[in-house]
Amino acid sequence: MKYSGEKLQLRAIETVASLMVTAAKTAPKGCGRDSMESLIIDGADKDALAAKMREIGEETRQPFYLRDAENIDLSACVVLFGAQETYRGLPYCNYCGAGDCFGANKSGTHCAFAVGDLGIAMGSAVSVAGAHHIDNRIMFSAGKAALALGLFSEKVFLGYGIPLSVSEKSPYFDRPATTPASSTPTPGCNAK
Template sequence: MLMMNRETEEKGILQAAQMICIAARTAPKGRGKDLLVSAILAGEDKTALQRKMVEIAERDSVSFFARDAGNLEQSPVLVLLGTRKEAMGLPHCGFCGFADCATMVKAGGTCSFNSGDLGIAVGSAVSRAADMRIDNRIMYSAGKAAVEMKLLGPEVAIAYGIPLSVSGKSPFFDRK
């Protein structure tokens, strides 16, 4: 008989995080270009990200970054999903607000398909987490801290964090 304990749950949540990253990877992408970057943080790596979130909260006067860092502290695992920036080269698009891809790249803009594809991947990821009944929340703040730390590589400029929790009550429910 296998008794569930904290150690067993943490091993299970790490396996679930891998499945969540797979769901993100297989999400549809514009022109079939896979620009998704994913990572799973736990332990000291996750703690370093929490510290960065608190630093950003103090530096930029955005208190919700500190609140989210507190939520992350209650989560044993964080899934990070980001996208590399690359123009899709679609003719007659302009969804990014620029006349064409060359103008967007020159201005330092972001292709709308990069952001859209990331959003679809994040949706697939949290849907998979929900299928496994794992508490989660999409956090811009954790993604922003990861981008500043270059955790997903220097070419990733847009990211989200998805903290995961398995507990008697979701730490993401009664947030202040």
């Protein structure tokens, strides 16, 4: 039996996406509590994510959403990570600025540990992708669209997406700061 390079590359991406979720799960968590959700989407769900990113970009007049949606179109799948609202019950913490977990819960302030844990977990995940030579990029825009689509449970308050691709040149870097149809500079990291 023969396997084409494209078929083998797709299998590699699927395997690495699963390994990324595993790496995120085993990453260190504050107080040893896992408050993270992870999903892998492709096909129609990936297309819906890109469409939602375009919708957000048009509604907010933020062209980086449109540029990032094009990146999602070029991706085989997207790994999504979200932080659930949880409180650790730590006395005298105040990392969230609400005094303690009781104050945070009462005021609706998000737990700083949940946010930090998500960042550490995503760092572990992208290191797996990088070690296997799978092109990737952490995208705030994909996370916002995933939240808007309700892909995460209701407990998730913060999400990010990591699209994956195998190609001659990574679609996620050396990309224009604006979408091809726009001359408005993209705010944020790529703004000059």
